Amino acid sequence: MYVVEVMPLGKGISSAGLSYFSKTPYERGTLLEIPLRKKTVQGVVISSQAVSTLKATLRGAGFLLRRLPPQKHIEQLPPALLHTADELSEYYAATTGAVLFALLPNEIKNGEKRILGASQDLASCFGSEANQKSRKVYGSCKEQCHTYEVLQAPTDARVIAYQRIVRTSFAEGKSVVLVVPTVADGEFLFSILGARIAYRASFLHSGLGIRALRLAYKQLTESTDARLIIATPQYAFFTRGDVGTVILERSRSFSYRSRSRPYLDFRHALAAHARRENRRLITADALVRTEDEYLVREDRAVLFEDHHQKRLDLPGALVVIPMKHEANGQLDFRLFSDRLLAEMEQVRARSGRAFLFSARRGIAPIVACVDCGTILRCPVSGSPLALHRVMAGGMEERWLISSVSGYRRKADDLCPQCGSWRLRPRGIGIQQVYDELIRHVPRDDVFLFDHQSASTHKKATALRDAFYAKKKTVLLGTALALPYLHKPVGLSAIVNMDALRAIPSWRQEEESLGILLALREKTHGSVCVQTRSDEGDLIRYAHDGTIAAYYTEELAAREKFQYPPYGIFIHLTWKKDAGDVLTKAIAERLEAFAPSLYGAPDAEDRIGYGLIRVPSAEWPQDALVDALRTLPPSVRIIINPDRII
Structure with a gap:
C-alpha cells in the first residue's frame, strides 16, 4: 500500500x-x-x-x-x-x-472530456520525450536555447516578421507557438499566417467544440511536420515538444491577466515555461510594456533582429481639438466639436467609415446630488456607482452598477442623504455619447460596441461585420472594440481624452499612449483627440511616435516611486468583520513586512485593503510568501495589479 x-x-x-x-x-x-x-x-x-x-x-x-x-x-x-x-x-x-x-x-x-486518445497521455505528447522524438525525426534541427526578445512594430510589420519566423522555423524542423490575448486576434492572424499552410496550422481556443479540439490535438500529436500553433493563453502550454519559438502577440493587452485566483499574469507564466523548455520567447506589440523596455536597457532581453524602434511611423495624423471654450460666460460642455462633426461629415460624404472611442461604460461614471453634493457609492466597495441603461423585455431601465464589486440596484429617485430629487449624472459614458451621436448621424448608420451590445465574441463579430458591410457608418466603441478593427477606417476620434486619462490605474499613461498609437495605426485619415486639458508630453509622444522618449520618462518616474519593474506590489482585499478581527489578524501576521492597511470610504460592508511593496530583486521572499499563504481564502491576493486604489 x-x-x-x-x-x-x-x-x-x-x-x-x-x-x-x-x-x-x-x-x-x-x-x-x-x-x-x-x-x-x-x-x-x-x-x-x-x-x-x-x-x-x-x-x-x-x-x-x-x-x-x-x-x-x-x-x-x-x-x-x-x-x-x-x-x-x-x-x-x-x-x-x-x-x-x-x-x-x-x-x-475538469476531467469532463478527454482530448487525447486512450493510448496517449499528456507528458508523452507534449513533454520533453516528445521533444526528443521530434529532434530524431529532423536530424538538422539545431539545439535550441532560451532567449527573451522584444519586437516593437506596427501590426503589418509584425505579421511580416511572423511569416519570416515560421519559414525559418519550419526549415529547421521546429514548430512555432503564437499566443494571442483574444479570439479576435487569433482569427485575424490565422486568416493571414495559415492561409497557405492550413494543413500545418492550428488555432486552439475555448470557443472550439470538443470535436474540433480533438481533431486539432490529433493533428498536433500525430503529425511529424513542424506546425504553426496559434493559441489563447490557456492552450499555449499544451502544444508540441518540438516548439522552438513562442511569440506573445499584443503583449501589452490586459487580457493576459487572469481574473480569478491566483490572478496569474500569463505573460510571466509563458516566459517561465519557455525558459524551462529552453525556447525562444518573443514579446511583440506596437507599444510594448515598459517592463520589456526595461529588460532591453538592462541587457536582460534583446531586440528582435537588433531592430531598435525609436520612432513609430503610422498612417493616421493626430489632430488635437481643444474643447475649453467660453460660451456666454459659461463653459461649453458639448460632446462633439464643430471640427469633429465636419470631419465625420466629410468622411461619410466619401462613403468612408469612422470610429469613435469612448473610455467609460454606461451613461455616466458618477451620480451626485446637486443639493448636498453626495456621490452615490457602492455599499460593498465604496466605489462610485455608475449609471447604466439596460434593456429588459423591450423596456428601458436605469441601474446603478459598481464595476469594482459587481453590486447593482435600480437607479434611485431621491438622494439617500438629503432626500432631494435633483440627482445628476457626472462624467461622460458611452451610452450618453451614443444619445448625442444619433442626433447628428442617422441611427441606422451608427453601431454601438460596448459590454452590453458585444457581450460575446459572436455578437462582437456580427457588429464588426455589419459595420464594415455598409458604407458611411460610424462605430462607437470602448477599448473592447479595438481588437476587432483589422481594416482601416477613414476617421477615428477619442471623444473625451480627459476621461481616458482619469481612469485610476498606475499604468494609465502607458495604456492611453497605446490606444492613441493603435488609433493612428488603424486610421488612414485624421485621428481627432478632444480634450479640455492642455496638451502634455503624452499627446506629443503620440503625435510624433517618439516612444523612446516616453520610455525614458516613464522609467525615471517608476524608479523614483519604486513602481514595477523596480518594485513588486502585493495587494490584499478583504471584507471586514465585526470588531475588525480579520483586519487585526492580517496586521499581526504581516507586521514584519510593513503593510499599508486602509479602507474604502463610505462603504457599508466595509472593504479592507492592504499594500506591501518589495524591491523586485528581493521577491519572492520565503518568509513573506509563507505569511501570505496562512491568510484565509477570503483574503484576495494579487501580485502587481494594474490598480492599487
Whole structure:
C-alpha cells in the first residue's frame, strides 16, 4: 500500500495537499479523480510513499485516510509544466494546485472530456520525450536555447516578421507557438499566417467544440511536420515538444491577466515555461510594456533582429481639438466639436467609415446630488456607482452598477442623504455619447460596441461585420472594440481624452499612449483627440511616435516611486468583520513586512485593503510568501495589479 499526496484542482481550493491510500504508486504529475467532500474532482499527484515508511505518522493522525477509487484514465502532466507551476506558486504566493488549475484548459483540469486518445497521455505528447522524438525525426534541427526578445512594430510589420519566423522555423524542423490575448486576434492572424499552410496550422481556443479540439490535438500529436500553433493563453502550454519559438502577440493587452485566483499574469507564466523548455520567447506589440523596455536597457532581453524602434511611423495624423471654450460666460460642455462633426461629415460624404472611442461604460461614471453634493457609492466597495441603461423585455431601465464589486440596484429617485430629487449624472459614458451621436448621424448608420451590445465574441463579430458591410457608418466603441478593427477606417476620434486619462490605474499613461498609437495605426485619415486639458508630453509622444522618449520618462518616474519593474506590489482585499478581527489578524501576521492597511470610504460592508511593496530583486521572499499563504481564502491576493486604489 502507498500513501499518495494529491493536490486538488479547483476554484477556491487552497489546501496544500490531501493524502489517500492507494495500491498504485502514482508518479508526480499524474492526473487522478479524487473524492473530495461529497463530490469527485481532478487532482495532480505530488508524491507517493510506501505505508511502511509512514507508520508513525499514520498512527499519530487524528483521522482516517480515504482510498483512491479505481482510475479509468490516467494522464500525466509534462515535467516542465510542473516545474513552472512550482516556480509560479512561489511568485504568486499560491499553491501549486491553484496555479495548475489556472494554467490547464477546462477540458483537461475538469476531467469532463478527454482530448487525447486512450493510448496517449499528456507528458508523452507534449513533454520533453516528445521533444526528443521530434529532434530524431529532423536530424538538422539545431539545439535550441532560451532567449527573451522584444519586437516593437506596427501590426503589418509584425505579421511580416511572423511569416519570416515560421519559414525559418519550419526549415529547421521546429514548430512555432503564437499566443494571442483574444479570439479576435487569433482569427485575424490565422486568416493571414495559415492561409497557405492550413494543413500545418492550428488555432486552439475555448470557443472550439470538443470535436474540433480533438481533431486539432490529433493533428498536433500525430503529425511529424513542424506546425504553426496559434493559441489563447490557456492552450499555449499544451502544444508540441518540438516548439522552438513562442511569440506573445499584443503583449501589452490586459487580457493576459487572469481574473480569478491566483490572478496569474500569463505573460510571466509563458516566459517561465519557455525558459524551462529552453525556447525562444518573443514579446511583440506596437507599444510594448515598459517592463520589456526595461529588460532591453538592462541587457536582460534583446531586440528582435537588433531592430531598435525609436520612432513609430503610422498612417493616421493626430489632430488635437481643444474643447475649453467660453460660451456666454459659461463653459461649453458639448460632446462633439464643430471640427469633429465636419470631419465625420466629410468622411461619410466619401462613403468612408469612422470610429469613435469612448473610455467609460454606461451613461455616466458618477451620480451626485446637486443639493448636498453626495456621490452615490457602492455599499460593498465604496466605489462610485455608475449609471447604466439596460434593456429588459423591450423596456428601458436605469441601474446603478459598481464595476469594482459587481453590486447593482435600480437607479434611485431621491438622494439617500438629503432626500432631494435633483440627482445628476457626472462624467461622460458611452451610452450618453451614443444619445448625442444619433442626433447628428442617422441611427441606422451608427453601431454601438460596448459590454452590453458585444457581450460575446459572436455578437462582437456580427457588429464588426455589419459595420464594415455598409458604407458611411460610424462605430462607437470602448477599448473592447479595438481588437476587432483589422481594416482601416477613414476617421477615428477619442471623444473625451480627459476621461481616458482619469481612469485610476498606475499604468494609465502607458495604456492611453497605446490606444492613441493603435488609433493612428488603424486610421488612414485624421485621428481627432478632444480634450479640455492642455496638451502634455503624452499627446506629443503620440503625435510624433517618439516612444523612446516616453520610455525614458516613464522609467525615471517608476524608479523614483519604486513602481514595477523596480518594485513588486502585493495587494490584499478583504471584507471586514465585526470588531475588525480579520483586519487585526492580517496586521499581526504581516507586521514584519510593513503593510499599508486602509479602507474604502463610505462603504457599508466595509472593504479592507492592504499594500506591501518589495524591491523586485528581493521577491519572492520565503518568509513573506509563507505569511501570505496562512491568510484565509477570503483574503484576495494579487501580485502587481494594474490598480492599487
